[in-house]
Amino acid sequence: MAAKMSLGLKQTQSLMMTPQLQQAIKLLTLTHLEMTNLIAQEMVENPMLEESDGESSAEVEEPSKEQIEQKEATVDDFQGKELIEGTREDFDWESYAESFNSSSSTAPNTREASSPDDMPSYENMVSKNQGLHEHLEWQLRMESLSAEELDFAIALIHDLNDDGYITSPVEELIAKSKIERDEAENVIGMVQNFDPLGCASETIQECLLVQARALEERSPLAEKMIALHLEDLQSKDYAKISKSLAVTKDKVKDAELIIMGLHPKPGRLVSPEETQYVVPDIFIQEVGGEFVVQVNDEGVPRLRVSNLYRDLLKSKEGGPEAQEFVQDKLRSALWLIKSIENRQKTITKVAIAIVRNQQDFFKRGPEHLKPMILKDIAGEIGMHESTVSRVTTNKFMHTPIGTFELKYFFNTGIGGKNGGIDIAGETLKLKIKEMIGNEDTKRPLSDQRISELLSTKDIIVARRTVAKYREMMGILTSSKRKQD
Secondary structure, eight states, rough: OOOOOOOOOOOOOOOOOHHHHHHHHHHHHHHHHHEEHHHHHHHHOTTEEOOOOOOOTTTOOOOOOOTTTTOOOOOOGSSHHHHHHTOTTTTTTTHHOOOOOTSSOOOOOOOOOOGGGSOOHHHHHHOOOOOOHHHHHHHHHHHHOHHHOOOOOHHHHBBBOOOOOOOOOOOOEEESSSSSSHHHHHHHHHHSSSSSSSTSSSSSHHHHHHHHHHHSOHHHHHHHHHOOHHHHHHHTOOOHHHHHHHHHHHHHHHHHHHHTTSSSOGGSSOSSSSSOOOSSEEEEEEEEEEEEEEEOTTTTOEEEEHHHHHHHHHHHTHHHHHHHHHHHHHHHHHHHHHHHHHHHHHHHHHHHHHHOOHHHHHOGGGGGGGBOHHHHHHHHHHOOOOHHHHHHOEEEEEEEEEEEEEEOOBBBBGGGGTTTTOOHHHHHHHHHHHHHTTTTTTTTTOOHHHHHHTTTTOOOOOOOHHHHHHHTTTOOHHHHHHOO
């Protein structure tokens, strides 16, 4: 039977990811520093943008709750006739640009301007930490070496990883050099005794031995334990070490304290990277028993459309090409201003919802963090989960009890499905850590016992769940925590 062919019309709706919409989405995911850098770049590239002189910022009122909890921006918000049909000759660009000059690119800033004394010093901003390789080479220049030995030493230093260990086989390094093996071993020993001690080692035993031998009060027992019983020490098998070395357990434990003072990754003592500072996007302050949310507007310029180019729109000078250029830059400028405003207000809405749902956390501490997922906040503020996810990416909240990433507040509930109460994963970690910290070291708590003790508090979790979170915190099993 032949198929019947026919023509028909079908109406569908689809989301067009325009460059402007992509920029608005990107702004949501940027950190505070990244956003200020982006604004600075846009101000260089777009002549229509200029920073407001701040004359309208005086006597600014607090934004009302209705203003903060405005409708979420959608694609339609940025596809009005004024943007989509901006190239029409009959469009009144003059009045449109004029209307945007009365608004700022950020929410009103109610905080007082910071004094120059409160700002970090210039030296703190531009100083750079010295890397491990540079630190070792600086010490190398103070040694009397032949040209061949110096070349080998530099090659050796640059072969070290960030932990301070040799990454290539020593035989290969020696083969590529012009010195004999004995000379090479002397150079390696010399570098190992540079600061930090133990760099240029091949194994952790060698690294720790170099440090142990350099102690003012050397411990032969500690050196033997490093060389022969490092794995037994890790599993806290004191009986085996005591029997093998013919010493008491007390002496083994005394030597263990000496070894614990050594550094297994000496290269990490010299940071190869600059310190990265976190700038909070949100500040939470307690005022009269209530927690107030304030978005960080520090360093975010108040943007407006340039008066010079607004006058160019009025005069109609420059011909069609100039007018088209100005209109294109005007659309980009208005879009950026609106996107920044939307970003700040969206972050505020999410932060207010988090504070509202996590009152116990802010009042009583991290152990009272409630289970909360993206869907909970998205449904409460009328946004899509993906929007909430973007807003919480790389954003930090400064609170009276510390600075936390926004994603820290989102945890799935554990234990509720088994008949107990729901508890956040972070809270469960704290409870397990507290129980292990208070245990009898001679009879440490097993994962099963921890599970049973938690059940007495209506926290019903399986033994394997306890084991999972214990391992995430890097805590050893009960058998390895046991101390006689």
